[in-house]
Amino acid sequence: MKHQFRLTAQLIALSASTALVLPAWHAHFYASSCLLAGLALACIITILLTQYTLQQRPTKRVEHSVVAPKDRETIRNRALLNHVPVPLLFRTIDGTLHTANRSARQLFGTEGHLLNPPDTLISALDTQPPSPNNKIIRLTSRITGTSRLYTLSISTGNHVGGITHYMALTDIEAGLNAAEAQALRDMLHILSHEIMNSLTPIVSLSATAKELFDEPYSPETQSLIANAISTIKRRAEGLDRFVQGYRNLARLPAPQLKPLNLGQLLQETAKIFDARWQGRVSLEISLPITLTTIQLDQAQMEQALLNILNNAAEATLGRAKPWVHLSAEATSHSVQIFIQDNGHGIPPGQEEMIFHPFVSLKEGGNGIGLTLARQIILGHGGSLTLDREDLYKNCNTKFKISI
Numbered sequence: 001m002k003h004q005f006r007l008t009a010q011l012i013a014l015s016a017s018t019a020l021v022l023p024a025w026h027a028h029f030y031a032s033s034c035l036l037a038g039l040a041l042a043c044i045i046t047i048l049l050t051q052y053t054l055q056q057r058p059t060k061r062v063e064h065s066v067v068a069p070k071d072r073e074t075i076r077n078r079a080l081l082n083h084v085p086v087p088l089l090f091r092t093i094d095g096t097l098h099t100a101n102r103s104a105r106q107l108f109g110t111e112g113h114l115l116n117p118p119d120t121l122i123s124a125l126d127t128q129p130p131s132p133n134n135k136i137i138r139l140t141s142r143i144t145g146t147s148r149l150y151t152l153s154i155s156t157g158n159h160v161g162g163i164t165h166y167m168a169l170t171d172i173e174a175g176l177n178a179a180e181a182q183a184l185r186d187m188l189h190i191l192s193h194e195i196m197n198s199l200t201p202i203v204s205l206s207a208t209a210k211e212l213f214d215e216p217y218s219p220e221t222q223s224l225i226a227n228a229i230s231t232i233k234r235r236a237e238g239l240d241r242f243v244q245g246y247r248n249l250a251r252l253p254a255p256q257l258k259p260l261n262l263g264q265l266l267q268e269t270a271k272i273f274d275a276r277w278q279g280r281v282s283l284e285i286s287l288p289i290t291l292t293t294i295q296l297d298q299a300q301m302e303q304a305l306l307n308i309l310n311n312a313a314e315a316t317l318g319r320a321k322p323w324v325h326l327s328a329e330a331t332s333h334s335v336q337i338f339i340q341d342n343g344h345g346i347p348p349g350q351e352e353m354i355f356h357p358f359v360s361l362k363e364g365g366n367g368i369g370l371t372l373a374r375q376i377i378l379g380h381g382g383s384l385t386l387d388r389e390d391l392y393k394n395c396n397t398k399f400k401i402s403i
Contacts, residue, residue: 006050011043087150089114089167091125093159097167107169109142124152125165139169148173195239202239205232252372255297255379262292262328262335269305270326273313281313286327294335294403296380304376307369308339308384308399315343315397325395337401338387345396346386355384377401 018040022033081088087104091097097114099105108114120137140147150169157163209228212221270285277283309324316322325340346354355374374384382403391398 011047086171087169089169090157090163091165091167093162093164097121104169106143107139107141121152125154125167136172149176199239202232202235205229252375252379255300255376257295257297257380259293260296260298260301262294262330263287265296265298265301265305266326266328266337268298269302269309272302272306273309273324276310277313281316281322281324283309284323284325286325288328288330290330292328292330292335296403297376300376301380304373304384304401305337305339307373311369312339312341312343312397312399315345316341317343319343335403337403338398339401340391340395340398342395343397354386377403 081101084101085103087107088100089097089104090100097117098112099108099110099114105111108117118139120139124135124137135152136149137152138147138149149172151172153168153170155166157166205228209225209232212225212228215221266285266287270283273283305326309326312324313322316324319342321342323342326338327340328335328337330336355370370384377384380403382401385400385402387398387400389398
């Protein structure tokens, strides 16, 4: 502003001096004319110097609409949240639910707090423990009316900013539909394969037996008929075992949890194992050092352990000294049960396949035992995995149960 005022004054002085030079000269005021000409020249020089000085100085831009750093970060975070495809919510101290991004506002049809939250959402939030927890709920969009399955992830807000819980809803409808379709295709493929493997020889041998009955009786014909019927019986029994195993897998009930001593569970399971394998496969058992009581369904857990133990025992047949080792460890947070054997082991790359339904690596196996065992353990909130660390003695296979 100061420079502009100075420049204006210099331009006025220049204009006035140049305008008066000629009249003063014609009026014979030669001294005044020279003075005015010198003043005009001085103004020109001053104006040029001022312009040069202004051009050399760095330009300082003044922006009156600059956003404060704190506000800029808030705007950026809000923009990022709005671009997240997962609906985000938060609950305040008064129990009100609020939408936190565009996806949540589109799902619930509101710009702020939820006036009438879905009952499924409220029920999932009020179920203990509230955090951290993942639950599957079905919600209907208030705008499109479409119903989708979501996993609800909850974390505590520790009352920071008046927020008690943060929630994220992940759409899993498409993934579940794809997984269900693939599982159905796999099941139909396995069922058709197993059933056809049994029915094809049964149909063929039945036709052969009928033809033999139509022929004149002879000892040779009787022997052929007996062999055909024996084979039909054996294949029919195999098909019956397959169907029974599938039915047991499909009808597995929810576990009835009761307090159970871990050492007692191992000892009772060992007695049942010895009743079948005593004299053929030896069982070594290592009980936990401390007395440990856990919530289990004893019948189901015994069935799971026996399935794994029997599988291990069958794998050791043919060894010089077949043995199976059963042990357990308990910590303040979990219980781990280990079953190891000196059998032929699991080929690399087959670690997960052995738990698939109807997949068996042994001749005559139906692939139900390990699958059923894993389903039982999953029903208890645990896991069944193949472990290759800290192997006992010279064992080749180690199953690990974590509960």
